[in-house]
Amino acid sequence: MSDDSVPAGALRITTCDTEETLAAAGVLFSHYRRHYGQPPDTSERTIGWLTEMAQSNMLMIFTASVESPAGTPPIGLATSHAVPASLVMGRFWQLRDLFVLPGSRRQGAAVALVSAVRDAAQTAGATRLSLVTEPDNEAALSLYRGLGFRPVGGLASLSLDLA
Template identity: 45%
Template sequence: MSGGIRPAVGSTVGHTRGVTTIEPMTSTHPVFDEFAVLFDDYRVHYGQPSALQSTRSWLREQVARHRLAAAAAIRAQEVCGFITVTVMPASLRLGTAWSIRDLYVAPDHRRTGIADALLRHVIRNAGDAGAHRVSLQTETDNVPALTLYTDIGFQPVTGLELLNLTVDPPRHVP
């Protein structure tokens, strides 16, 4: 989805609440502002202060520079969920790997198949683009998400450890 890769066509999923369309988000998409509002809600959900203007600007820049690609689930003209992805080189395979960075469904739309549809949309597009794999990470106590991911076919990666180094503010590395 990023790095010049775009989702194929939007896909749809039916539900008793109506049809949901999965559409790639660009900064010029008619519902981009609603997408930014939901992304800000997502940040608040994870403990960040609301910052709608900054969120909108950040998303616009990330999408425009192809650092991040996004798709939104739209039902009855309302953005009810989204997924973001980065594409990275898979150097040992001489290919690419897609990394799901964010997946969020508005509380009123959970358990309606939207998260599943967003995930499958990305997996389908990654396969169409020739990606070697799709990866994601979540908290170990996020049982609903882990259940969804494993039901779709994601598996834990044994033998790898996630390490982080905070560089804000920038620091000198010896």
């Protein structure tokens, strides 16, 4: 849309599990990776990776599109996955990636995507939905807090590079 506006209620959320939907998600995923400083790569590599993750049930992939008679490419992407929750002998879900094209932000796509992930997690019996974001990403923190997410105190985030 030329004016970057999304009419209220005009978003469609799609769970990506077909070749067509994963190809559309791949375009957004490439934008997302470039946004975080990763070099562009071939769409075949991106779509192959997303397809592998979706088919192995390692990631659930969702896109948000603006409803239109002609159909439009997606404007937003979210990925999530289930994680074993040992202490409660259940599982929780983690929201891994959330990205909305810059010209389509603050129009409801991010809220719709997080809501779709939350609903899928609840349907799957998850005990909670978690996420990690940079401490200086005020826009994301504001969005997540507005959706009910709360900081987790008393934990340290550690990583071991295996590459």
